Structures are given as C-alpha cells and as structure tokens.
Amino acid sequence: MTCLSIVTEDRPATVAANPIFLLSQVDDRRGAKIAFEVFEKDVGILKTLIGKKCLYYINPPAKMFWGELTGLETCISIHPALALLRDSRTLQGIFTVFGDNDKPS
Numbered sequence: 001m002t003c004l005s006i007v008t009e010d011r012p013a014t015v016a017a018n019p020i021f022l023l024s025q026v027d028d029r030r031g032a033k034i035a036f037e038v039f040e041k042d043v044g045i046l047k048t049l050i051g052k053k054c055l056y057y058i059n060p061p062a063k064m065f066w067g068e069l070t071g072l073e074t075c076i077s078i079h080p081a082l083a084l085l086r087d088s089r090t091l092q093g094i095f096t097v098f099g100d101n102d103k104p105s
Contacts, residue, residue: 001081002036004046007055007064016056017044021079023092026058028065032097034058037079040089046072053098066098 001019008014019042023035038046049069057064075092082090 002061003059004036005057005059006045006049007057013057015044016049017042017046020058020093021077021081022058023079026061026063026065028063028097028099030097030099034065034067034095034097036093036095037075037077037082037090038093039085040074040091043072043091046091046093056095065095067095068098070094070096 002022003018004016004020005013006016017038020036020038023037024033026034046069050072051068051070053066053068055064055066072091072093075090077086077088077090082088
C-alpha cells in the first residue's frame, strides 16, 4: 500500500488518496507512465486532479515527481493485494511524468 500526496509551495503536503496500489514501478523520468489502482471509497481528491499538472509525492517508495493524472477509470482490479476484495469498486489511474525536478510549463 502506498500513500499519494500533492506538494505545494504555500502549505504542507496534502494527501490525495490513501491507500493506492501501484501497478508499475515509480519511474520519475520524463515521459514515464505510473499506473495504480485505488478503491473508489478512498479516491479522495483525485477526481479533481485529472488533467492538472502537480508535484506528487508517493510513499513508499518516497519519490517526488511532476506529473499529470491523465486518467481515472473504473476497472476490475488486477493488483495481487486486492485479490480478496474484487467486489469493491476500484479505479485505475495513470500519471504521465514530466520529471523529478522539472516544473512543467
């Protein structure tokens, strides 16, 4: 399980969704895709972030990256940790990464 937060200049990091379940490695290189699943009940403020470029912090593995949440769709879970919870409504999200230190324009 992983916690996803948003980092802003004017306040402490804000939890966006907790827990999320990573489907791919957290690759903070420009152009990488990060896929994850989240229970609908735990989606937090993620739906409001679709299409917005933000500085995100994922812990674990304690990585920060600039990215855009490019999608958040209902799915049938494929994450092994959710095998016994397949009847819970689950969403799959995908981030497009801009880099670890490069603020997007």
